[in-house]
Amino acid sequence: MTYSELISQIEHVAKQLKAQDIKALALRAENSIHWAVVDLAAMSADVVVVPIPTFFSDAQVLHTLEQSCVDALVGDWQTWLTAHTEQNKITSPSSLSIAHLPLLRRQSVGQKAYLAGTGKITFTSGSTGQPKGVCLSYEHLGNVAQSLALTVQGHAQSHFVLLPLSTLLENITGLYVPLLLGVTSSILPAEQTGLLGSNQFDPHRFASALATIKPESLVLTPALLLALIQIAKQQPNLTKSLSFIAVGGARVSEQLIKAAQALDLPVFEGYGLSECGSVVCLNTPSDFKIGTCGKPLPHTKVRLAQDGELLVKGNTALGYLNEPFTQQWLATGDLAQIDEQGFVSLLGRKKNLVITLYGRNVSPEWIESEAMAFLPTVPLIVTGDHQQALCAVAKRHKNIEHEIAKLNSTLPDYAQIRTLLLLDNPAAISAWFTDNGKPKRQNIEQDVEHLLKRKTNNFTWERQNIQRVEVPVCHTHAHFQTAS
Incomplete structure (x- = not known):
């Protein structure tokens, strides 16, 4: 789809959203260009979007719907609704669609009292099993994307979306940043990329996608980097096109970065969290230090609390649902070090969380x-x-x-x-x-x-x-x- 075709699609779907008088929608679907169109059209129409990962459990999906009070469901909902009492709240037939994705109207229970300026509510997977809704403004998302675009500009002309677009990291890096830079983004369903659910992975499908797309940039978790390293060892030609590989979602070992570099994989560790609109720090080819997650992006500042906890300013969300952030410096819950050059190194979590190699907090x-x-x-x-x-x-x-x-x-x-x-x-x-x-x-x-x-x-x-x-x-x- 060309940029002009994309603009036309966005304008058309935005008009549909306004005609339906949709205030907030839950978007649950595998990666596709249709997902991207709905997301961008909602931004254009000032509709609140609640992306719901397909790997959320049934209880987590129900919790998310109840908390967010959306009045529309877009995407792969019919099979899920058939098995749940949530279907009793559907108020329109299943024949409606928007951007080629099924649309269902829903009778929301409770009052939508979103924090002022809320454009997107991203639900973390939840360290206790109950996802927590982080309210982000479209202005904030734009600031993060623009800051990232300035940081990575010139390093890649094509990006391959591997992580789910329902995760904030890929939503920004795989959709917003490429658009700001005017580059190509390839969006394929999970069955073609190899990443199924949150941690099921088929390296053969991933290798096939690399051979077909020949991307210049990727965003990976540490576990996916391990898979890419194995591919680079066995089929080095498949990774030749890559010029920028960002790795985040969990702390990356220095040994893993070195193993990737030994195979000429251009890997750069970053760090972020939903409460800060995703990316906070990032290594780049021109500003890189192994063993760190890079320097803060241009629009944000970091410092350490007395106990070593990393604090972030200038890059914080509006708050959680019905719980605005009022502090000037956001406490991340991560212990860190900051060296004289400004590079940030993560040391671990303050709270007792397990963070898997796939970046899931449990x-x-x-x-x-x-x-x-x-x-x-x-x-x-x-x-x-x-x-x-x-x-x-x-x-x-x-x-x-x-x-x-x-x-x-x-x-x-x-x-x-x-x-x-x-x-x-x-x-x-x-x-x-x-x-x-x-x-x-x-x-x-x-x-x-x-x-x-x-x-x-x-x-x-x-x-x-x-x-x-x-x-x-x-x-x-x-x-x-x-x-x-």
Whole structure:
């Protein structure tokens, strides 16, 4: 689609939105140019957009709809609605469409009292399972995109959208920034890119897409960078076109960056969060320091609190739903260092969060508390920081694998337990617990990381007989086809 064709589509859909008197819409669909048109048309028509990732669990989708009070649903909703009572709030037939995506009108429950200036509400995946709505103005989104565009200008003429557009990072870097720079953005459905859900990945499909598109820029999570490194080792010609690869969503190890550089992959770590409109810091070819997430973008400032927490100014959202941000400096919850040149290095989270290699924040206490319904007498210790999937340490118990599978069926895919380490008695490992029995999570994370590197599934450690069990993936909801 050319730029002039895109403008025409945006104007047409914006008129449709106004004619339908839509105030706020929930956009739930796989990546497609139709997704992009709806998003941009809503911006033009001053309609609030609530992007909903297709990897959200059923409970998270319901929570998001209830919190955001949207009056329209656009995209892949029909199958989902068939299985939920939410369909009772639909007020129009399913024959309507907008930008080739199905449109349903919804009777919102509650009053839409958005923070003044709200244009987009992005829901984080939620460290406790309940997504939290971050209210962003279109002016703020424009400032972030413009700042990024100035920072990366001249480094790439074509971008390949790999991450879901429903995530704020790719929404800005894969749609807004290319438009500001006047470059090409290739948007394909997940079935062609290889990224299914939030952490299911098919490297063969990804390699095929690279061969077809030959992009110059990508935005990746650390886990996807690992996949790209393997492709570069086996088929180096597929990565020759790349000139700028931004990596974020979770802390990137210095070793991973070096491994990529050794293969001539132009990888640059960045850092951001939804509460700051996505990207805050970024390395670039002209301003790069390995082991850091770069310098702040031109429109923002950073400093450290006394306890080392990173604070951000000039790049903050309006607030959470019904909870405006009033502080001048936003506390990020991340511990960091800032060197004399202004490069920012992340040290870890203040709160006790697990951040997977796919950039998903998960509270281990959330999973552990959910597990009590299935294994009330067998406490779990959930780990997985900087790992591709979650692991649970537990005492051996009859039918534990079956119960974990049932637990997984209630969780979004990124929060499912994929590996079990079954011990005779975890409580006997004194280094893992405080005197009052609370887990020392840092110690456990470090030990589990080493235990997972063992080559056998049955071994002895710390006088404990340990069995490693892999738990099959549980698909908690259907994947929808992209509308044509």
